[in-house]
Amino acid sequence: MKLANIRNFAIIAHIDHGKSTLADRIMEQTATVSKRQLSEQLLDSMEVEQAHGVTVKSRSVRNFYQADNGQEYEYNLIDTPGHVDFAYEVSKSLAASDGAILLVDATQGVQAQTVANLRLALKHNLTIIPVINKIDNAAADVAATEAQIRALRPEFADVTILKISAKTGENVHQVLEAIYQKIPAPQGKPDAPLKALIFDSQYDSYQGIIADVRLIDGTLKSQQKLQLMQGGSIFNAQAVGIFTPDMKPVKELNAGEVGYIVTGIKDIASVQVGDTLTTAENPTKNAIPHFKPAQSMVYAGFYPKGDTSYEALKQAISKLALNDSAFHYTPEQSEALDAGFRCGFLGIFHLQIIQERLRDEYHVEVLTTAPNATYHVYLKQPQPKQEYLTITNPAKFPDFSEIDYVTESYVKAVITTPNEYLGAVMKLCDQHFGEMVDLDNQQDLVTLTYKLPVSEIAYDFFNSLKSITHGFATLDTEFLDYELVDVVKIQIQINYAAVDALDIIVPRQKADLIAHKLVKKLKYTVPRRLYPMPVQAMVENKSIARVDVPPLRKNAAVNGEKRSISKKQQLLRRQSLNKRQAVKSDIKLPQSVFDAILNIN
Ligand code: GDP
Ligand code: MG
Numbered sequence: 001m002k003l004a005n006i007r008n009f010a011i012i013a014h015i016d017h018g019k020s021t022l023a024d025r026i027m028e029q030t031a032t033v034s035k036r037q038l039s040e041q042l043l044d045s046m047e048v049e050q051a052h053g054v055t056v057k058s059r060s061v062r063n064f065y066q067a068d069n070g071q072e073y074e075y076n077l078i079d080t081p082g083h084v085d086f087a088y089e090v091s092k093s094l095a096a097s098d099g100a101i102l103l104v105d106a107t108q109g110v111q112a113q114t115v116a117n118l119r120l121a122l123k124h125n126l127t128i129i130p131v132i133n134k135i136d137n138a139a140a141d142v143a144a145t146e147a148q149i150r151a152l153r154p155e156f157a158d159v160t161i162l163k164i165s166a167k168t169g170e171n172v173h174q175v176l177e178a179i180y181q182k183i184p185a186p187q188g189k190p191d192a193p194l195k196a197l198i199f200d201s202q203y204d205s206y207q208g209i210i211a212d213v214r215l216i217d218g219t220l221k222s223q224q225k226l227q228l229m230q231g232g233s234i235f236n237a238q239a240v241g242i243f244t245p246d247m248k249p250v251k252e253l254n255a256g257e258v259g260y261i262v263t264g265i266k267d268i269a270s271v272q273v274g275d276t277l278t279t280a281e282n283p284t285k286n287a288i289p290h291f292k293p294a295q296s297m298v299y300a301g302f303y304p305k306g307d308t309s310y311e312a313l314k315q316a317i318s319k320l321a322l323n324d325s326a327f328h329y330t331p332e333q334s335e336a337l338d339a340g341f342r343c344g345f346l347g348i349f350h351l352q353i354i355q356e357r358l359r360d361e362y363h364v365e366v367l368t369t370a371p372n373a374t375y376h377v378y379l380k381q382p383q384p385k386q387e388y389l390t391i392t393n394p395a396k397f398p399d400f401s402e403i404d405y406v407t408e409s410y411v412k413a414v415i416t417t418p419n420e421y422l423g424a425v426m427k428l429c430d431q432h433f434g435e436m437v438d439l440d441n442q443q444d445l446v447t448l449t450y451k452l453p454v455s456e457i458a459y460d461f462f463n464s465l466k467s468i469t470h471g472f473a474t475l476d477t478e479f480l481d482y483e484l485v486d487v488v489k490i491q492i493q494i495n496y497a498a499v500d501a502l503d504i505i506v507p508r509q510k511a512d513l514i515a516h517k518l519v520k521k522l523k524y525t526v527p528r529r530l531y532p533m534p535v536q537a538m539v540e541n542k543s544i545a546r547v548d549v550p551p552l553r554k555n556a557a558v559n560g561e562k563r564s565i566s567k568k569q570q571l572l573r574r575q576s577l578n579k580r581q582a583v584k585s586d587i588k589l590p591q592s593v594f595d596a597i598l599n600i601n
Contacts, residue, residue, distance in 0.1 A: 001074040004185045006256045008076045008214070010093050012121055013103035014111035014474075018133040022103060022166040022175070023061070026077055027245070029172055030063035060096070060212065060258050062242040065176055073180045076258040091120060092273065092325075096199045096214040096258060099127040099183030101175065102149075106132050106140035106163075110148040112416035112474035115445060118152065127183050130156060131175060136165035151443055186256030194218030194226075195284040196253075196277040203319040207238060208266045210247075213259060213277060216288065220253040220261060225280040229287040233270045234280050238262040268318045273325035294326035295479045296344025297411070298458040299392040300351060301332060301369035301501065303340035305591070308364040310339050316362035317341060320354065327354055332393060336501040336589060337367065342393050345371075347477075348458060367589075369501050370597035373454035376407045376482050394503035397489045400540045407482035409454045412437070415465065416447045417473035424468040432456035433507075451480060455505070488539050490515055494526060494549075495533040501589065504597060515545040521596035523547040527588065 011019045063075040078093040094100070100121045104114055121128060130149045134140055142163055150156045162178060164171040200212035213220065220226075220240050227234045239262040241249040253259045265271055276287040304313045314331075321327050328344035345351040351371060358364050376388040379402050383389075388407075391397050413434070417425050419441075429436070429450050438449035452461075457477070465473050488511050492502040506514050515537035522535045526549050537545040 001072075001254070001257070003188060003190065003254075003256045005071060005180075006074045006076070006186055007099065007179050007183045008078070008097045008186055008256070008258055009099040009101060009179060009183055010078045010097045010121075010126075011101045011103060012117040013133075014105070014108070014113035014117075017103050017105040017108070017111070017114070018166040019103060022101070022131075022133065022164075022172070023077060025166050025169050025172045026075070026176065027061060027063060029169065029176060030065045030075065060093075060243050061245040062258070065180070067180055068177060071180075074257070075176075075179060078258075091124070092199045094121055094124040094126060096197065096212075097124070097126060098186055099129065099179070101179075102128050102130045103133050103166075104130070104145055104149055106134050106142050106145045107137050109141070109145045110152065110445070112418075112445065112472060115152070115416050115442070115447065116414070116474050116476050129175070129178050129182050130159065130161050132161060132163045133166050135163050136168050136170065148443065188215065188255035189217045190219065190255040192217035192255075193282045193284040194220055194224075194277065194279045195288065196220060197288050198228075198271065198273055198275045198277055200273060200323075200325075201271055202323045203268065204262075207262045208264045209268065209271045209322065210260050210262050211271055211277075213253070213261055215253050215255050215257050215259075217255050217284065218279075219255070220259075220277075221251065222249075222262075226261075226263075226277055227280045227283060228271065229276040229278055229283070231270045231272055231275055233265060233267075235263055235265055238264040268322050271322070294346060296326075296328050296374075296392075297346050297409070297454050297477070297479070298348060298351065298371040298373060299342055299344050300371040301334065301337070301340050301393065302329070302343050303334070303337040303367040303369075303501075305365040305367040308366070312362075313341070313358075313364050313366065316358050316364045317343070320357060320362065324354070326350065334395065334501045336499045337369075340367075344392070347462065348460075349462070367591055367594070369594050370504055371458055372505060373458055374409045375485075375487070375505060378404045378406070380404045391505075394489060394505050395500040397503065397505060400488065406485055406487055408485040408487065410451055410480045410483050411454055411457065411477040412480045413450045413452050413457065414447060414476040414478075415450065415473055416445055416476075417469050419444050419446055421469040421473065422446050422448075425465065425473060428461075428464055428468060432461060451483075452477075453483070453485065490518070491538040492518070492522070493534075493536045493538060493543075494522075495529075495535075498538075499589070502593070502597065511539055512544060515539065518597065519545045519547045522593065523549055525590070525592045525596050527590065528552045 011022055013019045060076055060078045063077060065073045065075050067073055078097055102118055104110055132142055132145050135142055146161050149161055162171060162174050164175060166172065195217040196213040196215045198211045199214055202210050204210055222237050222239045224237045225234065226237055239249050240253050240259060241247050242259040247260060263271060278284045302317065304310050317329050321329060326346050329341045332342040333339055345354065348371060355366055355368060358366055372394055375391040377391055377398055378388045379398065389398065415425060425448060429452065432452055433456055434450040434452045436448065436450055440447040462475055465475055486508045487505050488508050490504050490506055490511060492499050519535050519537050526535060528549055528551060530552050532551045533549045535547050535549055536543045
């Protein structure tokens with residue numbers, strides 16, 4: 001296909017405004033898939049996507065369109081997710097697109113994510129086609145929605161705004177016509193040396209790494225000798241192809257096109273999203289500017305559970321990381337849990353999705369420790385060549401006597417909410433130590449910019465925000481910097497033995513409250529023994545909260561003997577002290593113990 005007849009575009013919208021439904025209609029009306037094949041929401045094929053009703057992965061599909069002007073066009077459509085934890089997926093899709101369809105539900109009008117995604121698309125210099133959806137719905141207010149869209153940007157004041165029903169297909173033909181008329185053809189030099197962006201990848205046990213590519217210049221053929229400019233690997237392309245949406249091999253991919261390449265590479269670490277692919281014989285002069293790697297916001301430990309072995313977990317994690325470049329991991333060792341991994345995520349929902357994908361796609365069971373933020377710890381006696389220690393695992397937090405001061409990662413949080421919830425949102429941010437930076441009014445919506453500590457938004461902030469705004473607000477976060485914080489480590493001792501996997505870092509002013517809540521929760525989640533076990537929360541070597549886990553049943557050693565209560569207790573204590581060694585190594589912590597920490601706030 002010649003460059004002039006190719007269009008690469010994404011569909012962006014607030015959640016449930018009809019992205020996936022419009023993608024289905026486009027595939028149907030271009031006869032990419034037949035009506036019979038078209039199960040609903042064809043692109044949301046992952047189990048987690050069906051379970052949560054959300055799109056998690058972006059997906060690209062090539063469609064051929066016979067236009068009214070007699071020409072044939074190649075439409076590469078990229079479906080994108082909506083949740084903030086997957087904004088990285090959205091920006092990867094936008095990096096591979098030249099335009100975007102901005103879809104707005106006529107029954108709801110412009111919503112927070114409409115504004116947030118439009119902002120993201122403009123950052124990538126995309127041409128925007130605004131479209132009003134769900135005109136078939138009796139509750140649709142097309143005129144009001146149109147007025148809202150026009151007010152979004154001065155450029156929208158006099159553009160045509162299409163009015164469609166993605167469900168019935170009404171006027172979808174107008175969208176198909178607008179795509180080639182409005183969105184520019186990709187720029188690129190077909191005769192220049194090969195230059196392609198790797199914007200996604202997945203692992204296949206037979207074929208090795210399969211990478212999604214967007215060609216900038218040149219041609220990509222199977223059996224070509226290729227090289228990765230950053231990773232350095234040189235390999236032969238095993239096959240190239242397109243998504244229809246199933247994988248379909250083609251002879252070659254050309255400048256401007258989107259498709260996949262089977263690399264045959266089995267070493268997972270050698271193919272990185274964002275790398276530039278070129279030929280080994282005639283490489284391009286300049287690599288594509290690297291797009292910012294995703295920065296992990298929260299960390300948690302992953303440990304094998306049940307029948308899953310460490311090796312199996314390692315295999316699964318490394319393959320999944322390849323398919324989700326926003327997910328990071330490094331091996332770690334815990335006294336309580338043995339060998340596992342410290343994993344980095346963009347947020348708690350991201351963590352949950354990864355856990356479910358490990359279960360659904362790789363059949364491994366994972367024990368997850370309580371998530372935490374990143375800390376920079378400045379020591380009184382700094383180590384040579386190291387200004388501070390970067391702590392992503394609370395167990396590695398140094399003893400308080402060695403610490404000079406601590407800084408924590410902060411994010412810039414952009415929250416867009418309907419006007420009526422402004423007060424509630426400001427209150428929520430206050431409660432989480434937020435500092436307002438900016439407030440911007442657009443008709444019925446307000447966009448608030450706050451500076452917030454990551455540990456404060458890592459847990460339930462997003463859910464609280466959704467619930468106080470009845471689901472209408474959106475949250476967009478971006479790493480800002482590290483700021484001074486006053487935090488302490490709470491260490492949990494079970495039966496006088498420290499359990500490193502339960503360490504948490506909390507603000508000093510909340511330590512007492514959290515410690516008390518925590519030991520109370522642990523009282524009912526720590527597996528019982530034959531003898532009572534004290535559970536203590538220690539801060540800076542002092543026990544600040546304590547409960548006793550009741551014994552399974554009365555202990556034989558003291559049962560039936562006529563001793564005073566205090567004698568009995570003394571004996572029990574001695575008994576458990578004797579078992580200290582055993583306790584340290586054989587106590588099996590169930591997932592519920594870690595969930596108790598997660599639910600503490
Ligand atoms: P996404 O989250 O943006 O991908 O939205 P979906 O495509 O999953 O659509 C959300 C819901 O809106 C689904 O129940 C669709 O059936 C429904 N929907 C989508 N388009 C239309 C439309 O044009 N008219 C009506 N009445 N419903 C629609
Ligand atoms: Mg969808």
